[in-house]
Amino acid sequence: MPDLFEVVLGQRACRSFRDDDVSDELVLRCLEAATHAPSAENTQPWEFVVVRSAKQRAAIGGLMSSTWVGGARAVSAARLEPGLLADVEQGAQGGIAAAPVLVVVCGSSVRAFASTLPASVYPATQNLLLAAAALGLGSAMTTLAVHRRPELTALLSLPEHVEPMAVVPLGWPARPLGPPRREPASAKAHREVFGAGW
Amino acid sequence: MPDLFEVVLGQRACRSFRDDDVSDELVLRCLEAATHAPSAENTQPWEFVVVRSAKQRAAIGGLMSSTWVGGARAVSAARLEPGLLADVEQGAQGGIAAAPVLVVVCGSSVRAFASTLPASVYPATQNLLLAAAALGLGSAMTTLAVHRRPELTALLSLPEHVEPMAVVPLGWPARPLGPPRREPASAKAHREVFGAGW
Numbered sequence: 001m002p003d004l005f006e007v008v009l010g011q012r013a014c015r016s017f018r019d020d021d022v023s024d025e026l027v028l029r030c031l032e033a034a035t036h037a038p039s040a041e042n043t044q045p046w047e048f049v050v051v052r053s054a055k056q057r058a059a060i061g062g063l064m065s066s067t068w069v070g071g072a073r074a075v076s077a078a079r080l081e082p083g084l085l086a087d088v089e090q091g092a093q094g095g096i097a098a099a100p101v102l103v104v105v106c107g108s109s110v111r112a113f114a115s116t117l118p119a120s121v122y123p124a125t126q127n128l129l130l131a132a133a134a135l136g137l138g139s140a141m142t143t144l145a146v147h148r149r150p151e152l153t154a155l156l157s158l159p160e161h162v163e164p165m166a167v168v169p170l171g172w173p174a175r176p177l178g179p180p181r182r183e184p185a186s187a188k189a190h191r192e193v194f195g196a197g198w
Numbered sequence: 199m200p201d202l203f204e205v206v207l208g209q210r211a212c213r214s215f216r217d218d219d220v221s222d223e224l225v226l227r228c229l230e231a232a233t234h235a236p237s238a239e240n241t242q243p244w245e246f247v248v249v250r251s252a253k254q255r256a257a258i259g260g261l262m263s264s265t266w267v268g269g270a271r272a273v274s275a276a277r278l279e280p281g282l283l284a285d286v287e288q289g290a291q292g293g294i295a296a297a298p299v300l301v302v303v304c305g306s307s308v309r310a311f312a313s314t315l316p317a318s319v320y321p322a323t324q325n326l327l328l329a330a331a332a333l334g335l336g337s338a339m340t341t342l343a344v345h346r347r348p349e350l351t352a353l354l355s356l357p358e359h360v361e362p363m364a365v366v367p368l369g370w371p372a373r374p375l376g377p378p379r380r381e382p383a384s385a386k387a388h389r390e391v392f393g394a395g396w
Contacts, residue, residue: 001201001202001203002201002202003199003200003201003332004200004201004202004205004328004329004331004332005199005227005231005329005332007202008231008234008325008328008329009230009231009234011234011235011236013236027387028383028384028396029203031383031384031386031387032207032382032383033202033203033206033207034383035381035382035383035386036206036207036209036378036380037209038209038211038324038327038338040341041274041277041278041282041286042282042379044380044381044386046386047386047388048383048386048388049388049390049391050387050388050389050390050396051390052389052390053390056390076239079239080239116341118316118317118320119316119320119323119339119341119363119364122316122317122320122321122324123320123321123324123339125317125321126235126236126320126321126324127324129236129321130202130206131202131203131206133202134201134202134203140236141236141317141321143238143317155391156390156392157392157393158392159392159393162392165317180234181240182233182234183233183242184230184233185226185229185230185233185246186226186229188229188233188242188244188245188246189225189226189246190245190246190247190248191248191250192247192248192249192250192251192254192354193247193354194245194247194304194354194355194356194357195355195357198226
């Protein structure tokens with residue numbers, strides 16, 4: 001099993017998957033990692049809807065695709081370099097939904113305040129992505145579909161207090177993922193006050 | 199170096215620290231992990247203000263303490279069991295601010311939409327916490343001080359577009375941390391639709 005830094009420094013979004021299935025055992029190992037994230041007051045306000053059915057995945061993929069075509073693409077096209085744009089587009093237009101498993105990560109405001117959900121649910125989602133990477137699975141943090149909360153709520157029978165916050169595909173990468181491209185940490189670090197540099 | 203699952207499944211909030219310092223080298227390793235989180239369009243919209251000065255830490259600690267006494271405590275007291283309440287209170291009332299390093303994790307809306315910041319900045323914060331745990335450091339996700347954005351903005355000279363989103367102490371734990379307490383992942387997992395169980 002790879003060490004923490006190897007996984008963290010190598011994590012990269014995967015948007016193309018092989019057809020091979022992912023076992024319940026592996027899905028549950030990823031969810032176990034997710035549920036060990038910190039949360040406000042240890043309320044553990046996350047819920048995970050694990051979607052395998054081709055019909056449900058296609059419906060979620062349809063929400064991604066229509067959100068992409070209906071506006072997100074125009075915004076991204078002006079900002080992204082062509083290679084990344086093509087990869088994101090491929091994911092939004094069926095690549096993500098073709099993964100054998102989609103995990104819809106939700107926050108529940110029954111035990112936590114809605115305003116505190118992001119600081120708990122996104123760390124849990126990150127644990128899920130890291131666990132997937134450690135197991136050799138491809139995954140990605142996607143939020144296109146959650147902009148369509150009413151439709152997603154209907155598809156997944158979500159109660160009113162449960163907010164979908166990310167859709168994470170799990171599958172075996174169609175091809176090896178290259179290394180991530182990041183600015184150096186020292187360029188993002190400031191001593192004592194903002195702008196002081198490192 | 200411990201493997202990914204060992205770190206993820208053992209992570210726990212630390213709110214009491216020894217006086218010993220944490221080197222720049224270790225801080226930068228934690229920030230390098232943080233900057234490898236996924237972000238919308240790979241915009242990497244995070245900034246980290248690394249606070250070491252006793253005066254700045256005390257000022258941030260003052261914001262935590264006054265937010266706690268001024269309302270957060272009353273909310274938590276009704277919800278938490280006494281052991282956890284005492285630990286959180288000790289952290290809010292000086293324990294967190296006594297760590298030799300406070301990392302104020304911020305989101306910048308220059309390159310990313312403000313609405314997309316939580317899904318990028320909190321995964322980065324989680325990477326920071328996991329890296330700290332892998333290195334033997336204690337840390338915690340805290341958000342009490344960020345409710346006082348105007349005061350924090352003034353203290354850290356944050357530009358208007360930079361939003362403080364978490365304050366993470368880094369230090370050596372005063373005592374060993376016990377194992378985290380979590381509900382089983384299967385209790386949080388649903389097949390195909392919410393409420394179907396696992």
